[in-house]
Amino acid sequence: MEFGPHLMLAMLEGAVTAAILALTAMGLSVVFGVMRVVNVAHGEFYMLGAVIAWFVAATLGTHPAVGFVAALVIAPLLVGALASLADVLILQRINYDPERTIVATIGLLYILQQGTLMTFGPDARPVEPPFNHRLALPWVEWGEQGLALYWPWGLSITSYKLFVIVAAAAILGALWLFMTRTRAGLVMRATQQDSNMARAFGIPVARVYALVFGLGAALAAMGAVLIVPIQQAHYLMGHDPLLLSFIVVIIGGLGSLPGTIIAAILIGMSDGIISVFFSPTLAKILATLAVAMVLVFRPQGLLGKKAA
């Protein structure tokens, strides 16, 4: 493949990765920002979203679009409810003590993963996309009659992949409006800035925490529902998103929402481009190296605030 079309394909693939990553990492970032909780089970909430999407689509068994829309509503709600329950039953009981929270969420990771293995089984299961057309993309070339359009071999994207990018951007836009324009968002931001002061002003911090933990998990589940028509649901699929989300959140600055988006685009695009031109392993190596560099030279992340 020539360089131009090759680069364009890489960027399109990278944009899909970045879109999903932004949603998943945003969930992790919201939870950390408001609650100061490192949620190691985040990838499993992502996996659960995909598995529930398969279950909903397979149970309804009607037109793929109906199943998909139902999954997009039901999966995040169920996963969010489960996460809120986990917060009330586990994290609140251990007072969000950082060390114990990490151990508890590692336990949660295994419970969710093995529970899925025991019920859903070890197979990868497909969800049919609501629509899927191959869109061949043109490229310009300096031919005999000047600039001419042509359709290079393999330069294409599917309509569904474009939809994933748009949908992820829309969900993130809605999240931003929710955080900045609604009373609930205001309460969340107040809790983030100073939970003791928020409590003094009568904000039910425990309930806010449970909702935020649920929101974080629901964002991961939404990312998974969007990706599952491309990738298939599998009980081990939570591992990679967890790792990448941590990378994104550390680079962007723990708790900084704009930083998370910038880092997700950075990591997603570079992952796409490096894996297309070189190898996927090298992409992971470089992303991890970037984390190490950020931790050494700018520990608070790109847009994070320095710890007081």
Next chain:
Amino acid sequence: MTRKTLLKPDYSRRKAIRTMGLGAGALAASTALPRFVQAQSAAPIKIGFQVHRTGIGASYGRWYDRTTTAVVKRINDAGGINGRPIEIIAEDDGTDAKRGAEVIEKFATQSKCDIAFGTLFSHVVIGSAPRAGELKLPYFVVSEGHHVASGMLNRYTLQPGITDVKSQVQAMAPYVANNLGKKVTMIYADFAFGHDHRDYFSAAVEAQGGEVVAKIAIPPTETSFTKYFPQIPRETEVVYHVMVGPAVLTFVKEMGEFFGPSSPEIFGFIDSLEAVDIASPGLEFLEGSYFWEGMPRYAQADQTDYEKEYRDAVGVDANGASVTDSKDVSTYAHMFGCWETMNIIKAGMEACDYQGPEQRQALIEAVEAMSDMPAGIDHPQGPKRFNGKTHQTFGVQYISKVEGGKMNVVHTTSIEDTLYPDEVDYTTQSF
């Protein structure tokens, strides 16, 4: 002993009735199971079944399990082996090499199995076989990898029921080079099994005057594939693909999306679509493409009686899916290996009048002495020729074309097409 008991009579009506009852029960038991009583011991022969219940090989494991259950039922219903029933002791290895070796150890020392059986994924076989050799536990693998015949393993590891990659690709290369095209791009799973494809197919296609223009390795745990396809050179005439892992459906689908209407010829090993319905949405582009099949998934027009009997026994319908769930597609091109291997174990144990673990060496020698095996219900995939020196079997291979959403066999190779010179003589190794 006290005086009182001495004086007391040693029998009573109640005891007598109990003894008679026991005798009658034993008699009833022996008439109910007449076929097992003539053996010196009617204790079951324990076969440790190393099964991929979880991990990347799970869909194969599910069907290897069903096939093994079916063949054991058939053998036990017909009287077992040397008058003893088979007992399967199944243990999940997680499709993991390290766990595989631990499972072998468990079979040998904890559950006291007579032999171990049934492993598919090459890295698990390579990880487990040395331990089987150390524990002197005969290890009958159903794996396809060239690692047995290459001499990498040991005298205790045998592959009598399924052919190896080297012979398969050698038999495929002439068809690919002469019918589809000379310039081949290979896409393969990046582990031992895929490396066998890479090494032996390249050599075989070059021997046919063809050329491998690119070799693209993809890890079997990969979930997204479009990023690999731009490495396919434009001059490619044939894409040769062999992928495994949970995401094979995504792999094939994204390949179709990449090529669109201007696809080169496509030749795949059915591994890329084992346990996947070929009529899944997004796979329409496979129409007219070719597949290697170890055994044809779809019942063919010239189906034999024994193929039908085998298909019924393992619970697979004419489209290669489970009879109880048409969405549960089998790994039909591989799982026959469990059926045939178990029948070979039976034949070997009968040949050496196997009675217990002290005869493990005699069992291996009995299997090494085997050669031609005719097609039939014991060998439903086709006739086999076992090479006792290399511990590897050879057999016919099938090439199918996708037509109307089904795979129809268009070419069957001969056993001779698959033979290659011996690379090892395990019979010279001491036990």
